[in-house]
Amino acid sequence: MVCFRLSPVPGSGLVVLCLILGAISSYALELNLTNSKNATCLYAKWRMNFTIGYETTSKSNKTVTISDLGNATYNGSICGDDQNGPKIEVQFGSVFSWTVNFTKEKSTYLIESISFSYDTNDSTTFPDAKKKGIFTVHEPVAFRIPLNDIFRCNSMLTAEKKDVIQHYWDVHVQAFVQNGTVSTKEFLCEKDKTSTTVVPVTPTTLPSPTTTPAQKEKPEIGSYSVNNTNGTCLLATMGLQLNMTQDKVVTVINIKPNTTHFTGSCHSQTALLRLNGSNIKYLDFVFAVKNENRFYLKEVNVSMYLVNGSEVFSIANNNLSYWDAPLGSSYMCNKEQTVSVSGAFQINTFYLRVQPFNVIEGKYSTDLAQDCSADEDNFLVPIAVGAALAGVLILVLLIYLIGLKHHHTGYEQF
Numbered sequence: 001m002v003c004f005r006l007s008p009v010p011g012s013g014l015v016v017l018c019l020i021l022g023a024i025s026s027y028a029l030e031l032n033l034t035n036s037k038n039a040t041c042l043y044a045k046w047r048m049n050f051t052i053g054y055e056t057t058s059k060s061n062k063t064v065t066i067s068d069l070g071n072a073t074y075n076g077s078i079c080g081d082d083q084n085g086p087k088i089e090v091q092f093g094s095v096f097s098w099t100v101n102f103t104k105e106k107s108t109y110l111i112e113s114i115s116f117s118y119d120t121n122d123s124t125t126f127p128d129a130k131k132k133g134i135f136t137v138h139e140p141v142a143f144r145i146p147l148n149d150i151f152r153c154n155s156m157l158t159a160e161k162k163d164v165i166q167h168y169w170d171v172h173v174q175a176f177v178q179n180g181t182v183s184t185k186e187f188l189c190e191k192d193k194t195s196t197t198v199v200p201v202t203p204t205t206l207p208s209p210t211t212t213p214a215q216k217e218k219p220e221i222g223s224y225s226v227n228n229t230n231g232t233c234l235l236a237t238m239g240l241q242l243n244m245t246q247d248k249v250v251t252v253i254n255i256k257p258n259t260t261h262f263t264g265s266c267h268s269q270t271a272l273l274r275l276n277g278s279n280i281k282y283l284d285f286v287f288a289v290k291n292e293n294r295f296y297l298k299e300v301n302v303s304m305y306l307v308n309g310s311e312v313f314s315i316a317n318n319n320l321s322y323w324d325a326p327l328g329s330s331y332m333c334n335k336e337q338t339v340s341v342s343g344a345f346q347i348n349t350f351y352l353r354v355q356p357f358n359v360i361e362g363k364y365s366t367d368l369a370q371d372c373s374a375d376e377d378n379f380l381v382p383i384a385v386g387a388a389l390a391g392v393l394i395l396v397l398l399i400y401l402i403g404l405k406h407h408h409t410g411y412e413q414f
Contacts, residue, residue: 029072031088033079039180041079042086042102043150044173049318050096051274051284051301052118053163053263056128060227062265064125065272065286066096067299067318080104085112086175095122102175104147109176111143111151116164128229137161150174150183155191156314158303165282167301167316218336221351222257225362226264226273232362233266235330236273236285239350242302244313246344251306253279270298271356280304281312287356289327295357297322300341315345323354325370330355333372 033042049067056062069092076089080102088100099115117136120129139159145151151173159166171189174182219239226234240255255275264272268289275283286299299318306313322339325331332353339347352372355364 029069029090031074031077033077033086033088034180035079037180040177040182041180042077042088042175043177043182044088044171046168046171046173048098048166048168049301049316050116050118050167051165051282052126054120054126055130056229057130058128058229059130061263062127062228063263063272063274064265065270065284065299065301066092067286080175095119095125104176105144107147108144109147111141111145111173111175113141114139114159114166116166118164137164139166145175145187146185147176148178148183149185149187151189152186153189153192155189156316157189157191158312158314160281165303167314169316217254218350219254220257222255222260224257224262224273224275226262226266226271228266232359234264234271234273234287234354234356235359235362235364236354236356238352238354240275240283241348241350242283242304243346243348244306244344246306246313255280255283266356271295273356285354286318287323287354289357293327294324295327295331296320296324297339297354300339300347302341302345313345315342317341323352326367328358328365329367330364330369331372332369335372337372 029047030045031043032040035041048069049065051063051065053061053063071093073091074089075091076087076099078084078087080086085104086102090098092098095118097117101112101115103110103112115136115138117134118126119134120126121132121134123129139161143151151171153171154169157168157171159168177183219241221237221239224236224238225232242251242253242255244251244253256277260275260277260280262276263274266272270289271287273285273287281303282301283304284299284301285297286301287295288298289295297320299316299320301316303312303314320339320341323331323333330353333349334351337349337352339349341347353364353369358365
């Protein structure tokens with residue numbers, strides 16, 4: 001028997017509706033697999049997303065990012081027996097499937113392998129795909145965990161093979177649960193042993209870093225675009241400065257447009273701009289439509305090599321809310337603006353303008369752009385009006401007092 005439940009955001013009630021599993025991005029997927037005696041045999045809770053690249057019939061390259069996993073099913077997940085080890089199988093509609101296999105040794109168990117399959121026959125997800133069919137990437141893992149421990153990794157784990165990039169975080173898994181009780185003893189991944197960063201996180205006020213980065217010159221302004229079969233579907237102009245904090249050391253990198261490659265994809269409800277360069281594996285900006293009439297920056301994913309060239313820095317946050325503007329218009333901000341992706345990663349933008357939807361003839365909309373100073377202007381207008389009214393009131397009061405004084409003087413003379 002397979003039981004599923006949602007792991008709620010702190011402060012909210014427990015939701016036990018399988019049909020809406022994963023529909024809210026703040027929730028983790030959680031699987032409690034039980035055997036014939038109704039005892040838990042496998043437990044797993046995790047978050048993940050996928051990015052798939054493919055070639056189109058026009059020989060251009062596109063990418064698809066899958067982060068909304070609300071249609072998950074778990075057919076084929078098993079506890080395992082003498083012939084077969086435990087297995088987690090997850091399907092996301094008819095287009096994607098994901099499988100994890102486990103094996104057991106004397107005193108340890110292994111996360112043996114991870115497989116991910118996708119079907120490019122689905123023209124909605126993979127428009128104009130040149131190669132049609134079901135493609136699978138198989139990633140051997142062979143990661144050993146003590147038999148009675150639960151594996152935990154809050155940090156970002158990344159698996160990249162061929163055209164598929166897989167992200168995992170907030171992972172908790174125990175494949176061979178002893179006596180039906182999930183262990184409280186945790187076996188940590190290496191990243192959690194050296195870092196307390198949990199990703200993704202909701203943007204908050206950032207603490208001051210221990211080491212203050214040296215002042216750097218402003219980045220160059222770059223122009224980026226994404227094309228589909230109908231022409232240009234996304235436009236972006238901006239200077240980008242990346243700020244990373246790791247082991248209390250701050251690194252600041254300016255993106256150089258002339259050495260930066262860009263690609264992406266456009267759909268009716270989402271749009272992706274991906275940047276990459278010599279030290280940046282990928283920097284994703286994912287836009288989404290809300291209320292059917294506005295767009296906003298919903299997600300940022302980054303993976304890049306640090307200064308030493310060997311260590312990889314990866315962060316993802318799919319719960320952002322920046323750059324809000326009406327559909328058919330663009331968002332712009334000429335002053336420096338900060339996008340807080342996590343406590344360890346922020347992006348400073350300069351002379352920003354983006355239009356991820358309804359681009360006509362490859363040009364920004366002629367409609368008035370949503371300016372980041374609009375909120376400030378809206379705040380200043382009532383202050384100005386209030387100050388003017390107060391001035392008028394004071395003037396009237398002074399005139400009244402002067403008139404009253406003259407009136408009393410006239411009585412004294414009489």
